[in-house]
Amino acid sequence: MAIDKVKTKELLETIDELFDAIPVKNEAIKSQIKKLVLGPALDDIRKLVDESRPPVLMLMGQRGHGKSSLINALAGKDVAETNDFQAQEPQDEPYLITFAEEYSTWKVVDTRGVFESSKPDESVEDDAISALKNSILKHKPDVILHVMAMPQVSAAEKDMEFRAELKKFIKENLKYDIPLVMILNKADTFKNPRQWPPEEFAIKAADLDEQMEYVISSMLNASKKPLNANIPYYGYELSGSDYLGIIPVASLKDDLWNINTLLDFIGKNLPESAQLDFFQAQKRSIPLKKLSSDLIKRFSTIAGGVGSTPIPIADIALLVPIQMLMISVIGALSGRTATKETALEYLAAAGINVGAGFGLREVARQAAKLIPVGGFAVSGSIAAASTWGIGKSAEAYFFNNEIKSPESFKTLDKGNKE
Ligand SMILES: Nc1nc2c(ncn2[C@@H]2O[C@H](COP(=O)(O)OP(=O)(O)OP(=O)(O)O)[C@@H](O)[C@H]2O)c(=O)[nH]1
Numbered sequence: 526m527a528i529d530k531v532k533t534k535e536l537l538e539t540i541d542e543l544f545d546a547i548p549v550k551n552e553a554i555k556s557q558i559k560k561l562v563l564g565p566a567l568d569d570i571r572k573l574v575d576e577s578r579p580p581v582l583m584l585m586g587q588r589g590h591g592k593s594s595l596i597n598a599l600a601g602k603d604v605a606e607t608n609d610f611q612a613q614e615p616q617d618e619p620y621l622i623t624f625a626e627e628y629s630t631w632k633v634v635d636t637r638g639v640f641e642s643s644k645p646d647e648s649v650e651d652d653a654i655s656a657l658k659n660s661i662l663k664h665k666p667d668v669i670l671h672v673m674a675m676p677q678v679s680a681a682e683k684d685m686e687f688r689a690e691l692k693k694f695i696k697e698n699l700k701y702d703i704p705l706v707m708i709l710n711k712a713d714t715f716k717n718p719r720q721w722p723p724e725e726f727a728i729k730a731a732d733l734d735e736q737m738e739y740v741i742s743s744m745l746n747a748s749k750k751p752l753n754a755n756i757p758y759y760g761y762e763l764s765g766s767d768y769l770g771i772i773p774v775a776s777l778k779d780d781l782w783n784i785n786t787l788l789d790f791i792g793k794n795l796p797e798s799a800q801l802d803f804f805q806a807q808k809r810s811i812p813l814k815k816l817s818s819d820l821i822k823r824f825s826t827i828a829g830g831v832g833s834t835p836i837p838i839a840d841i842a843l844l845v846p847i848q849m850l851m852i853s854v855i856g857a858l859s860g861r862t863a864t865k866e867t868a869l870e871y872l873a874a875a876g877i878n879v880g881a882g883f884g885l886r887e888v889a890r891q892a893a894k895l896i897p898v899g900g901f902a903v904s905g906s907i908a909a910a911s912t913w914g915i916g917k918s919a920e921a922y923f924f925n926n927e928i929k930s931p932e933s934f935k936t937l938d939k940g941n942k943e
């Protein structure tokens with residue numbers, strides 16, 4: 526749960542009270558807005574918060590290829606023990622990584638020793654495979670990261686022999702498919718380790734790309750599409766393969782490389798319910814801003830539910846509660862708490878001063894000034910557009926520290942709600 530559950534519950538109650546406290550000329554319209562707009566808005570946030578859960582990431586790969594280092598690199602802190610060469614029984618080791626300030630948790634399953642590289646001539650042992658299968662059933666991972674050291678890709682060929690079996694097993698035993706991502710780790714040690722990073726050594730960049738091409742065409746028979754059109758050696762999305770993507774990284778602490786590409790790729794392929802915890806933990810604003818943009822789109826659609834009976838301008842304050850709810854949650858995604866105060870902070874920045882002494886009615890009256898509308902009544906499409914403008918303005922404030930009026934978004938992005 527990435528956004529504080531208790532605070533959010535309080536916020537939902539406050540918003541409900543705020544709505545009830547708004548004096549209106551037309552009670553019928555008020556109850557209609559409650560049903561068509563406020564209700565769905567409260568439900569949307571309730572769902573976001575209630576269904577949100579930790580992502581479950583599973584790592585597999587041969588001993589010493591850097592699974593534990595990669596866990597630490599992804600989490601941005603030391604949580605897994607690295608360089609542990611003691612003989613280990615094939616077993617899984619779940620970590621619950623908590624990111625306390627961000628209210629989020631990840632579950633990471635490090636299936637160490639499943640592939641035993643000390644016996645290169647043998648196929649993967651049966652008990653190792655069944656251990657991995659049990660682990661999958663037990664933890665139901667959202668994504669499986671297959672880690673291979675880039676210089677030892679050909680030695681990892683046997684890892685891949687049973688991927689079809691693994692995929693079949695997943696299909697038969699789980700109701701959903703688990704995305705499988707191939708990670709070519711230790712990219713820095715591939716070919717000449719002195720030529721690093723690849724951004725500064727074109728020859729190294731070409732080496733990385735060539736090695737990926739070898740895996741994609743010779744080992745996987747897949748087709749590829751670069752994740753970053755300008756920088757193909759950051760990795761590829763694959764089709765026609767059991768693997769969803771192939772991404773080279775370096776996960777050595779203090780010399781991390783291309784980890785954000787991997788984080789973005791994992792996040793994009795997680796179920797929605799696991800995305801909030803996944804992204805919130807990272808202290809990176811770009812993916813959270815994406816969640817915020819999704820929220821703004823949903824809320825402007827909800828506001829559009831005003832429907833065929835437009836709200837008279839005199840009662841426009843009825844839109845304020847859902848907009849305040851949206852503003853608070855955008856603030857929460859940016860790292861504030863989901864409280865009324867967060868929405869008031871934005872309003873103050875936007876020039877609407879509703880201090881602590883004001884009652885809810887006054888808040889609604891003042892905040893309604895922000896809704897950019899003209900004319901006599903607010904139709905569904907105007908309610909949608911103005912909610913969208915306010916959302917974008919709040920997003921610019923919380924994420925970029927910029928004051929931009931809702932009006933400026935309304936005209937700028939007309940018909941292009943991206
Ligand atoms: N140069 C370099 N070294 C790495 C990288 N990633 C990991 N290592 C080193 O490789 C060694 C093994 O890494 P681990 O993360 O312990 O590997 P593991 O897959 O967890 O190993 P087991 O738990 O034994 O299966 C350590 O000495 C790491 O420091 C990398 O990207 N570049």
Ligand SMILES: [Mg+2]
Nearest residue numbers: 592593606637
């Ligand atoms: Mg390990």
